[in-house]
Amino acid sequence: MLRLTKKADYGLMALKYLAEHPDSVSVSAKDIADTYGIPPQLLAKVLQRLTKVGLLRSHAGMNGGYELSRAARTISAFEVIHAIDGPLFITSCTKGSKSCELEPSCTIKEPLARVNESIAGVLKSISIHDMAEDESTPGRVAEQPLVMLTSS
């Protein structure tokens, strides 16, 4: 439950890979797919989407591929997930234009919306750079104030 989709996973993995290989000018979808053993065509779509939202720059043709369009530490996990999976809503009802079928009876949406914000905050606070350097600095945590719900 509350799982990331594989597509989002793949996207994060790919960005992490790119962040770890700044030497390579551009890397093809196939290269990344091969090193991780994931479906090349599927990863290609993911990368295309990330390109579309501007997180990557693509280059067609031979020796083409992708490269980060921004520094790894300025790209948050939230951006990636949002680009691939769409808006992040923990509540089952997408609070778009038309509200949920359960309203007005369901009064649970409001409290959960705040939880949603907290989760988004956590996701926004971690960058691709953080993920890439993870192996070298295990358990790197620090306390920063985060607005959160509290009981009394």
Add this chain to the structure above:
Amino acid sequence: MLRLTKKADYGLMALKYLAEHPDSVSVSAKDIADTYGIPPQLLAKVLQRLTKVGLLRSHAGMNGGYELSRAARTISAFEVIHAIDGPLFITSCTKGSKSCELEPSCTIKEPLARVNESIAGVLKSISIHDMAEDESTPGRVAEQPLVMLTSS
């Protein structure tokens, strides 16, 4: 993305309802389902599961139903979600006995595990009581330190 299942939603709604009606000794699944307009049989299953893990006490027969087995403020959203949807893993690979197919190549699990912890922490910090009293105290937030990831 990252949505709660409807079952979990239903469960939270039901517990919230029970927390708001401490007067009623016990409320039937049908009563709750009717007031929220959700499938009675499905809610029944959810409540049965919550009973099984000890969050509710059930009472069969006429005028039977369910009641909270503990005070609302001692029941966290995390417990409810965990009971209904199982363990909370943001990563697509359940890190059970057998590890993911993508390992050892995929190195993304570790960083995300920490994100996972943060989310679980948020969910643990909000109680049914918090959700129930939500209408009266809009936007009630306070800062409490929460261990979280940080970029340099």
Add this chain to the structure above:
DNA sequence: TGAACTGCGACAAAAATAGTCCTATACTGA
């Protein structure tokens, strides 16, 4: 030109969720 790429749209397969049905069992009260 042709090989190695990206960019899409449509599609098919698989898995997770949501919901229903049916039967058994427990309790209540008249």
Add this chain to the structure above:
DNA sequence: TCAGTATAGGACTATTTTTGTCGCAGTTCA
């Protein structure tokens, strides 16, 4: 003690979401 109301739970189906594939068009470069 019997009828009615409720929980308990297994099996099953339907629906939706996710995952993956295919085919084709456009691009770049040697």
